Amino acid sequence: MNCEEAINLMDGYMDGELDPITNQEIERHLRDCRACEQAYAAQRALVRTIAGGAVPYYKAPAELRQRIQSSLRDGIADRPARTAVARDSQVLFRRRWPELRTILLGTPWNWLGLAGLGLAAAIIFAAIIFSNLAPMVRRPAADQFLATQLIASHVRSLMANHLTDVASSDQHTVKPWLDAKLDFAPAVVDLGSEGFPLLGGRLDYLDNRTVAALVYQRRKHFINVFTWPAESGTTGTTKTMTRQGYQLLHWVDSDINYWAVSDVSEADLQAFKKVFEDRTARH
Amino acid sequence: MGAPLKADYAFDTEDFEPRAKIVKFAILKKHQEQDAAQAHELASFEETMLPHMDAAHNLARWLLRNEQDAQDVVQEAYLRAFKSFSGFHGSNGRAWLLTIVRNTSYTLLKKNHAVDLTTTFDEEIHTSGQESVSPATVLEHSENAELIKEAMDELPAEFREILVLRHLEGLSYKEIADIAQLAPGTVMSRLARARAKLKEYLAARIGKDNR
Numbered sequence: 001m002n003c004e005e006a007i008n009l010m011d012g013y014m015d016g017e018l019d020p021i022t023n024q025e026i027e028r029h030l031r032d033c034r035a036c037e038q039a040y041a042a043q044r045a046l047v048r049t050i051a052g053g054a055v056p057y058y059k060a061p062a063e064l065r066q067r068i069q070s071s072l073r074d075g076i077a078d079r080p081a082r083t084a085v086a087r088d089s090q091v092l093f094r095r096r097w098p099e100l101r102t103i104l105l106g107t108p109w110n111w112l113g114l115a116g117l118g119l120a121a122a123i124i125f126a127a128i129i130f131s132n133l134a135p136m137v138r139r140p141a142a143d144q145f146l147a148t149q150l151i152a153s154h155v156r157s158l159m160a161n162h163l164t165d166v167a168s169s170d171q172h173t174v175k176p177w178l179d180a181k182l183d184f185a186p187a188v189v190d191l192g193s194e195g196f197p198l199l200g201g202r203l204d205y206l207d208n209r210t211v212a213a214l215v216y217q218r219r220k221h222f223i224n225v226f227t228w229p230a231e232s233g234t235t236g237t238t239k240t241m242t243r244q245g246y247q248l249l250h251w252v253d254s255d256i257n258y259w260a261v262s263d264v265s266e267a268d269l270q271a272f273k274k275v276f277e278d279r280t281a282r283h
Numbered sequence: 284m285g286a287p288l289k290a291d292y293a294f295d296t297e298d299f300e301p302r303a304k305i306v307k308f309a310i311l312k313k314h315q316e317q318d319a320a321q322a323h324e325l326a327s328f329e330e331t332m333l334p335h336m337d338a339a340h341n342l343a344r345w346l347l348r349n350e351q352d353a354q355d356v357v358q359e360a361y362l363r364a365f366k367s368f369s370g371f372h373g374s375n376g377r378a379w380l381l382t383i384v385r386n387t388s389y390t391l392l393k394k395n396h397a398v399d400l401t402t403t404f405d406e407e408i409h410t411s412g413q414e415s416v417s418p419a420t421v422l423e424h425s426e427n428a429e430l431i432k433e434a435m436d437e438l439p440a441e442f443r444e445i446l447v448l449r450h451l452e453g454l455s456y457k458e459i460a461d462i463a464q465l466a467p468g469t470v471m472s473r474l475a476r477a478r479a480k481l482k483e484y485l486a487a488r489i490g491k492d493n494r
Binding site for chain 1: 318319321322323325326327328329330333336337339340341344345350353354357358361362365418419421422425426428431432435446449450451453455456471474475478481482485
């Protein structure tokens with residue numbers, strides 16, 4: 001192999017994308033040719049700097065993550081409403097317009113009919129507008145309301161010296177206690193080895209039902225995890241929210257709702273979710 | 284008119300009200316099934332694609348060199364990806380998403396008449412530019428992160444893109460070929476040219492002679 005060939009293949013060699021035989025040939029050439037060896041060393045050093053974190057890796061900011069998740073949800077929420085309106089208005093125009101024209105060009109005694117038609121059209125339009133707007137107004141409200149409840153519960157648990165009903169880092173103490181008082185069996189795991197020690201459990205009341213609240217600690221911060229049974233078929237849903245400086249993270253696993261609420265960073269909360277899921281999956 | 288009105292209400296409250304309350308409206312059942320299917324599709328989309336948002340944002344940010352544009356592109360790419368998600372059957376969600384991010388970024392770059400878009404015309408002619416900068420010069424400044432970042436930002440889009448995909452995402456030649464829509468054989472030569480150009484720009488910034 002000569003220098004030109006070696007130089008041309010150097011990038012593939014460095015990236016480990018060449019076949020073993022060519023690799024060996026280049027290695028042999030680099031051992032024998034000082035100029036090529038130097039060129040290779042320089043290029044490698046440069047690439048190491050780039051790959052080693054010297055140039056910025058622009059992570060997605062948290063607000064972009066939230067914006068995208070809510071725009072995906074809006075995309076779904078808008079779909080049925082939009083098609084309903086489109087269908088109705090098409091019918092409206094196809095059927096009404098010819099009629100309107102005959103009325104306008106027709107005899108004067110039809111003016112009463114026209115007024116009636118106008119009134120009917122107004123009612124139909126009002127109905128369309130209302131049916132279109134209602135979900136937009138109400139859907140976020142339900143979400144927001146639950147978020148408000150969750151944060152209120154979280155804050156109350158911290159201020160009223162009532163963080164736990166059963167204080168124990170032993171999951172085998174907390175779980176039976178909760179099981180006895182609820183109509184479902186929440187998953188309870190101590191995550192002390194992962195940096196989220198379990199402090200205990202508590203009963204709470206949310207979304208019109210009694211729920212279990214598991215309390216975890218992250219350094220000096222507390223994480224309340226509210227759990228209750230979900231509707232079937234919603235497994236896999238996840239949602240993040242930031243409100244009043246609190247992070248909310250929602251997921252559904254094995255038909256159980258989880259809402260983690262805390263003042264830790266979103267990354268910490270995501271890390272918590274991950275270890276929590278890993279450990280509950282094993283149980 | 285009454286029926287769609289109720290349907291919208293049912294859809295609206297579906298998340299937070301016991302299902303039993305609603306099911307009695309037989310007419311609404313079809314809507315609910317559609318909703319459930321959509322919710323399921325969204326959940327599986329999010330599970331597959333949301334973990335790659337950092338990669339998506341990083342690529343868009345390097346391509347557009349502007350935070351606001353990058354965010355807009357990533358958001359649009361996600362919406363596009365969701366629309367065509369039913370057509371995605373592969374296992375490499377990251378490569379699939381990055382392809383969409385790349386295309387969306389280029390659409391915006393073209394719209395903004397970015398002048399650095401293409402250098403493809405000399406793809407085959409200038410394969411060897413490596414010798415133009417002395418290895419000693421490169422080695423001497425190979426740890427100057429600020430300098431390297433500035434030089435990388437100056438490169439044409441297709442060079443920035445291939446360096447980001449290779450060195451920041453650690454993708455294979457095959458994946459890069461898929462994302463950047465290149466023939467598999469040309470990935471190495473384009474990477475070589477990108478690195479050579481980077482060294483050239485580095486040398487120019489240092490103010491030393493290229494030869």
